[in-house]
Amino acid sequence: MADRVRVAIIGSGPAGLSAAARAAQLGLSHVLIEKTDHLSDTIYKYQKGKHVMATPAKLVLRSDLDFDAGKREVILKTWDEQAVSNKVNVRYRSEVKAITGDRGDFALALTDGTVINAECVVLAIGTQGNPNLMRCPGAALPHVQYQLDDPGEYVDEHITVIGSGDAGIENALGLAADKAQGNVVTILNRSADFARAKSANVKLLNEASDQGRVIVRLNTTPGEVREGELLLETRDGTETIQCDRIIARMGSAAPRAFIESCGIEFTSADREAFPKLSPEFESTKAGIFVIGALAGYPLIKHCMNQGYDVIEFINGNTTLKPADEPLLEAKFEAFKKSRRSVDEWLELLRTNITILNDLSPLQMREFVLDSEVRPYKAGEIIIKRNEPGSSLLCIAQGSVLVEVNPADPSVTIPIPQGSIFGEVGLISGRRRGATVRAGTDCTIVEVSRTAALKLMASVPAAKRAVTRISVERQLLQMFKSGLLASDLVEVLDTHEIVNVRAGEAIITEGDTSDDVFVIRIGSMIVEKNVAGKPVFLSYQPASTYVGALSLIHGGRRTKTVRAAVKSEVIKLQGAAFARLLAAKPALMDKVRADMAGTENVHAFVESRKDSHSAVFNVHSETARFLVDNGIGEATDVLLIDEKLCVGCDNCEKACADSHEGLSRLDREAGKTYAHLHVPTSCRHCEHPHCMADCPPNAIQRGSNGEVFIEDSCIGCGNCQRNCPYGVIRMEARPPVKPGLLSWMMFGKGPGPGEPSKKWRYKHATPGVDVPKKAVKCDMCSSIKGGPACVRACPTGAAIRIAPESFLTIAGLQEEDRS
Helix, strand or coil, rough: EEEEEEEEEEEECCCHHHHHHHHHHHHHCEECCCCCCCHHHHHHCCCCCCCCCCCCCCCCCCCCCCCCEEEHHHHHHHHHHHHCCCCCCCCCCCCCEEEEEEEEEEEEECCCEEEEEEECCCCCCCCCCHHHHHHHCCCCCCCCCCCCCCHCCCCEEEEECCCCHHHHHHHHHHCCCHHHHCCEEEEECCCCCCCCCCHCCCCHHHHHHHCCCCCEEECEEEEEECCCCEEEEEEEEEEEEEEEEEEECCCCCHHHHHHHHHHHHHHHHCCCCCEEECCEEEEECEEEEEEEEEEECCCHHHHHHHHHHHHHHHCCCCCCCCCCCCHHHHHHHHHHHHCCCHHHHHHHHHHHHHHCCCCCCCHHHHHCCCEEEEEEEECCCCCCCCCCCCCEEEEECCCEEEEEECCCCCCCEECCCEECHHHHHHHHHCCCCCEEEEEEEEEEEEECCCHHHHHHHHHHHHHHHHHHHHHHHHHHHCCCCCCCHHHHHHHHHHHHEHHHHHHHHHHHCCCCCCCCCEEEECCCEEEEECCCCCEEEECCCCCCCECCCCCCCCCCCEEEECCCCEEEEEECHHHHHHHHHCCCHHHHHHHHHHHHHHHHHHHHHHCCCCHHHHHHHHHHHHHHHHCCHHHCCCCCEEEEEECCCCCCHHHHHHHHHHHCCCCCCCEEEEEEEEEEEECCCCCCCCCHHHHHHCCCEEEEEECEEECCCCCCCCCCCCCHHHHHCCCEEEEEEECCCCCCHHHHHCCCCCCCCCHHHHHHHHHCCCCCCEEEEEEEECCCCCCCCCCCCHHHCCCEEEEEEEEHCCCCCHHHHHHHHH
């Protein structure tokens, strides 16, 4: 005989359990359906002893159950006891296989044949039962697992954790917590940011890395799983590490087939998409409500609040506002005169801003809590050219004007409602490239870099929208020629973003492809086969393009283009780009002009391949050495000609005396090939690793590309850890030295250069502990005359140069002419 209840709640996690407790308190007939033999299976499966956080701290808890930060075991025990005391009706070992019917008369068919009838259904099943799986070769091997129950079970193993969210970080920390276990723990993050993780977890991970307990590998992905080892795809190419066990915590997705079979629609076709919901959590199937992680709001406190609220809504409480309502009301304080409610504002932002179109109401609440919403009057400046800034700005109402000519502010390009700006600072960390002012009265949503990266990581549609806009603007800026956004529609509709491993070819000499590639991140090297050996022709940095020559002239590819470092390129379909060239003669002229230098180099190599083969070989080996030592990511690099260097160390001394007594370079450190030495000094990477995780946002990029550290540095050391070239150090500012004349005439002070540790200690102010801060080259951006290290070199051995002007065979061509 079928049971009948007012509300059936599926899933006993924090959201479902809180909903059942509220139903019990209100006296509503209910059943909490749980397929296991215990409550809250997701938290039950947390690793033993895990500390559970109660974030966000500023959000009040609204539930009939208690919850505070603490150990997993304590929280589960509390909930077990309170479920009994609240008389929650739990049906264990019960799994729902189908839901049919309509509001007021749903039938829930269980796998044991039982049917439960309910007026309303609350889905709180979470997503943990449907984890994202590894897709590389060897992923099915038995030492790959997707769950960690007890970190104490594993001893003397090399364990790799894959995943950059809270679960992955917490697993890595748990496995490395007890040194006596002897585990070697590595965590892989495919990007440079832990955008999805709580800041407290990221801090703990960084501390564990500093202490040598966890090896953190950024910009690294698994390439192939093998018995006893793991092949990694890193920024510099492939690498193999010892690996006895893999714990993959790469997120999860909703059990879509089951949910859609209930009549519930999703926001998009993406695997990571969430169900469409009303502000009251009701799905597109009337009478079925969705809460918790399945609704896209996975934090425990949020889930428990949703459980409480959804039962109140079902019970007819139409005046109840979510617990975060006061926080959101404060976000719209400047718009009081509009008299819009929070829900109306959230819907306006979601509808009007393209990158937010696929967010659910719950995701919108979380997004706005991490953002700032501001009004601007027509003509008011929103961002200024060359000022620091890595946030993303969205136009919710009105339009803005971009000043494209610094000398004439009247020359502008409009950006309409719904679009974004500031994406260059978000992606590359560069200073604002232009002044943007309000074209009309407008409403702007400013999204912090961390929140924007989290949005793009969790909502694929948002990432696609940001990527399309940034690609469009990059192409317009690069090709110019009077192109408009409307001219690029076909090119953009057919483009593809391709991730390229270090050393991987995107164009191979002799093939018949005709696609054009724009280098978005990283850099490429161009080679040609001469006498059976690859000759290094040129270096192509980010924001340049390759492949157009074959498209214009036809025929096979005449060169090979491969990634110098792990890179990202925009692949433009050859046929679509050819039609654009045919329709826009000015663009054709520009591309031909850009390719002229390439054709000249190609002709030179062909004409000298017999007589200059030895020279070509030396040039190629030198170029490859420089690329292998980080020049492939650089925008400006310090090189020293060992034939001219006399070892005077004037470069180091001048650097120290120009920067408060601390040198930013180490002349002797670094590697040498032939007569070229690459000292330890900042490369000012196109996409700086050091900027990836700076809590105070103290690392900025100047108007000339220099990467520098502001005084707001807190000395956390994240930049030092993230820099792969060892050019950042943590140092306390030394006492002020006597002047140069005092040293020369009276022997006072330590003399030119960085003072010794002994002198610093002797002259330190007693009782004053000077904090350590990050120190690195800033290209002497605040000093007239250019870099002090170059100016101080008596023989001209030290030079700072952009790689693309140095790594080219065109230099040999000029020498040959002279």
